[in-house]
Amino acid sequence: MKNFNQKVAAITGAGSGIGQQLAILLAQQGTHLALSDVNEQGLVETRSLIAQYPVNATFTQLDVSNQEAIRAWAADSFTHHGKINLIFNNAGVALASTVEGMNYEEMEWIFNINFWGVVYGTKEFLPYLKQSGEGHVINISSLFGLTAQPTQSAYNATKFAVRGFTEALRQELDIQNNGVSATCVHPGGIRTNIANNARMSDSIRALGMNPARASRSFNKVLKTPPSDAAKIILDAVRKNKARILIGTDAKILDVVQRITPTHYSQALNFLTKKSQKNGK
Numbered sequence: 001m002k003n004f005n006q007k008v009a010a011i012t013g014a015g016s017g018i019g020q021q022l023a024i025l026l027a028q029q030g031t032h033l034a035l036s037d038v039n040e041q042g043l044v045e046t047r048s049l050i051a052q053y054p055v056n057a058t059f060t061q062l063d064v065s066n067q068e069a070i071r072a073w074a075a076d077s078f079t080h081h082g083k084i085n086l087i088f089n090n091a092g093v094a095l096a097s098t099v100e101g102m103n104y105e106e107m108e109w110i111f112n113i114n115f116w117g118v119v120y121g122t123k124e125f126l127p128y129l130k131q132s133g134e135g136h137v138i139n140i141s142s143l144f145g146l147t148a149q150p151t152q153s154a155y156n157a158t159k160f161a162v163r164g165f166t167e168a169l170r171q172e173l174d175i176q177n178n179g180v181s182a183t184c185v186h187p188g189g190i191r192t193n194i195a196n197n198a199r200m201s202d203s204i205r206a207l208g209m210n211p212a213r214a215s216r217s218f219n220k221v222l223k224t225p226p227s228d229a230a231k232i233i234l235d236a237v238r239k240n241k242a243r244i245l246i247g248t249d250a251k252i253l254d255v256v257q258r259i260t261p262t263h264y265s266q267a268l269n270f271l272t273k274k275s276q277k278n279g280k
Contacts, residue, residue, distance in 0.1 A: 001085070001136055001237060005030040008081040008132075010074070012064050012121055013091030015042020018140070018187070020049070021230035022088055027053035034077035034084070036062035037091070056081065064091045064117030067124075074124040086237070087125040088138045089118040092158075094198035096151045101203020107154050109199075114158035119165065126180070135180040136237050139166040143188045143250040147257050147264055151204045170242055181240050186254070187229055188247030 001007070009026050013019035015037030023035055027050040035057060037043050043059045050057060058080055060073050078084055095102070095110045118139050129135025144152055145159030166184035173180050224247045236244040245251045257264035 001134055001240070003029070003238070004086075004234070006032070007085040007134075008032045008034065008077075008083050009086040009088065010034040010036070010077055010084055010121075010125060011088040011090060012036050012062065012117065014046055015039045016045075017090075018226045018229050018233070019088065019090040020046050021226045022090070022233065023057075024049055025227075025230050025234055027055045027057070031055060031086075032081055033057040034060070034073070034081060036060040036064075036073060038063050064089075064121065065112035067116070067120045070117075070120040071124045074121075074128065078128045083132045084125055084128040085132050085134060086136050086138065087121055087129065088140070088233075089121040090138075090140045091117055092140060092142075095154050095201070096198060096204055097154065097201035098151060098203040098206055099153045101201055101206065102154060106199065106201070110154045111158055114155070115161045115165075118162050122165075122169065122182075129180045130178055133179045136240075137166070137169065137180070137182040138185060138233065138237060139182070140185045140187070141166070143186055143247070143253060145184075145186055146250070147253050149265070150207055151209065167242070183233075183236060183241055183244060185233055185236075185244045186246065186250050187224070188245075188250035188253075189224060 004026055009031050011019050011022055011033065014023050014035035016039070019037070020042070023033055023046055026033060032055050033050070035043060035046060036059075038061065040061045043061065047057070047059055058077065060076070062069055062073055064070060074084070092114050093110055095106055097106060122137055122139065126137065129137065139162050141162040142155070142159040144156050145163040148156045163184055163186070166182050170182040173182055229246045232246050233244060245254055253264060
């Protein structure tokens with residue numbers, strides 16, 4: 001997909017962060033938009049930010065863990081816009097907990113949003129992308145879809161799953177050669193609200209961590225502006241890249257885990273401590 005003018009893009013999590021910046025950049029390039037977010041106020045803000053651009057945009061309050069809601073959103077978006085070219089499965093949440101201390105409800109909650117939300121968005125929009133003749137699936141994984149970290153077992157599991165799901169999807173689409181492709185995005189520390197909205201379990205105290213301090217420390221390593229991340233993603237879609245690494249942290253850790261897959265955690269700890277020191 002060489003340009004986005006007069007294309008139609010659907011974006012989940014469009015009320016803030018990367019999703020909101022994707023909506024703005026695409027609107028600037030003449031892309032019509034089907035935007036969703038669980039946070040209605042966030043959608044109101046996004047609406048005001050793109051109002052100046054001459055594009056057709058729809059806004060839907062949506063819980064991506066609800067398969068029927070995504071199915072209806074995809075159908076309504078197609079009916080309204082007449083076609084769909086891109087789906088950005090961007091919505092996500094975070095959970096900090098030890099494996100032992102995490103209950104099954106917490107794990108189901110994060111999987112329903114981070115993984116099943118991506119699966120539902122992909123499957124419900126894919127027929128419309130194929131029908132358009134020129135389509136792209138963009139699924140947001142994470143640096144933690146490449147490397148694991150203590151207290152992030154559930155988040156790691158969802159993001160590793162998104163990575164495997166998307167890479168297999170891309171291979172299938174390449175074989176079919178039907179005008180649709182897929183890209184998996186691995187952001188490092190992006191300056192969004194994910195840390196502020198994360199669920200923090202008291203179980204991490206067993207590892208010598210304080211939940212409140214852990215949230216503040218996590219915020220300190222979120223360096224890359226979401227606007228920069230959105231630009232990188234759109235450039236990669238134009239170039240049909242299979243994988244995108246966003247941020248120096250993601251690029252360094254990707255190399256380290258390839259070189260020493262059993263000891264990359266040491267490098268991760270070093271980078272975290274360095275970022276926290278520089279942020280003081």
